[in-house]
Amino acid sequence: MSYLFPTYQRWEIEPERASGAWIYGKDGCEYLDFTSGIGVCNLGHRPESVETAVKKQLESFWHVSNLFPQSIQEVAAEKLAEAAGLDCVFFANSGAEANEAAIKLARKATGRTKIISFLQSFHGRTFAGMAATGQEKIKQGFGSMLETFVHLQFNDLEAFQNEIGQDTAAVMIEIIQGEGGIHVAEPEFLKEIEKACMQNGALLIIDEIQTGIGRTGKPFAFQHFGIKPDIITVAKGLGSGLPIGAAVGKAELKEFFGPGSHGSTFGGNPVSSAAASATMEIIFNDEFLLGAAAKGELLFELLDKRLGHLESVNEIRGLGLMAGIEMSAEVQPILAALRKSGLIALPAGEKVIRLLPPLNVSQEEIERAVHIIEETINIHCITA
Incomplete structure (x- = not known):
């Protein structure tokens, strides 16, 4: 049993x-x-430099809470933000939590609630993550979802142009739909999404949880397409197997995530942050x-x-x-x-x-x- x-x-x-x-x-x-722990162990199992960084941090402390400033978080955040070309980082424990943070931030920053995502997408198994996900099988048996999510056909430019408007808080998209079947977004589709978001005051959220941290040959998959998101979410490959996720955003979003607006007891745990920093030191080369x-x-x-x-x-x-x-x-x-x-x-x-x-x-x-x-x-x- x-x-x-x-x-x-x-x-x-x-x-x-x-x-x-x-x-x-x-x-x-x-x-x-050839699973890498579902896209987590991007340096393989037990990479020596990450193991060394984890052991060093364990010998100092492994939890004090986010009431304390922690330089190991700052080091990891700087590496992550610079690689993404963005400015601010919120550390969570997982990809689903990173997406929760991104959804909350987009709704608060825009004062709107409607978020466009895509069929066959996958954004996590929390209620907001399920609501954003464009797969009904993920939602079965759990009752009503968080409202105001709209799911469109992936790579369908006409459907997208007909849906986005001044009521849209954000567009949430994977560059490559991982769980949905390894479908790659078309360059023209991504460019139009970026343009339409700017025209309508909506935020562009790119879910890089499976595609990020070097998986596609660049730090992040969006960098193959010459676009600039407002927020990206990362997790999986970030900590080489230790639990960590992050929402990374532009500087102008900083005011909307002030003290008390969001939080996580274990988010940015110093041991996970040490692992993330050591992982990025190798991959972002x-x-x-x-x-x-x-x-x-x-x-x-x-x-x-x-x-x-x-x-x-x-x-x-x-x-x-x-x-x-x-x-x-x-x-x-x-x-x-x-x-x-x-x-x-x-x-x-x-x-x-x-x-x-x-x-x-x-x-x-x-x-x-x-x-x-x-x-x-x-x-x-x-x-x-």
Whole structure:
């Protein structure tokens, strides 16, 4: 009997230890991990410099509350804001909390409540996060949602132009819909959103929780498209596995988040802040990012070469080291077969295999992963 609520569909692998791109199971097997803890361990498991920073902070203190100034928070906030080209940071514990902060800030700063988001989006499992999410399955059984969210078709420019207006507080969008199937926003669509937000006094919120911290080969995915958000939200890859999230905004929003307006007991925890600072020190380096981008190009080149011609593969899409392989059938049986062959991958919806390897994955590990995927799909589709 388990004393845990059965909220997760657990896999058959129980980790004993993990290092780099590898998980070593209690079953005695080793697994190439192309999930990175669902886009969290962007430097792989237990990166040495992050581990060192965490141990150093643990030897000083690991909680005092946000009533105290903490230089470790300031260091992390400066690195995050400068990489994003923004000015102010609110630290939370997770991506959902970061999105909650962004939604509250947008409503307070504009005096409006209507927020536009998109079908197949995912913004978290709190009530505001669920309300912003464009997937009905996330909301089933929980009753009425927070009002005044409007969900539009992703990349549908006409529908967006017909909806945005002077009553809009914000537009909330993922550059790449992660949970929704690895769909990439079109450049023209993003440019029009930015323009329309400026014309209507609405804020542009970009959810970078899965795409941020180097995942696409730049610090943040929006930087591929020449746009400037008012707020971004980050989490997953920020702390290399320690719980931390953040809403990052423009300087003019600072007045709306004064004392008492928002808060978090554990937000910006000093140990998590130390991990975040050490993580960003490595990832927000031009040479490192160029290497991650090159590995992303290699991954897509090999996927196209080895899988693109298969009848069971409908499309391969994504950016950087965030890839989706859309299949003609449900992928859960394929994912189970991949695990038996030593590769761990994720679903993104019912028919998409999602790959999120560490940003410092090796060429050999990429080649091995693609080989396992090719073999598994061929065997599964022949015998299915």
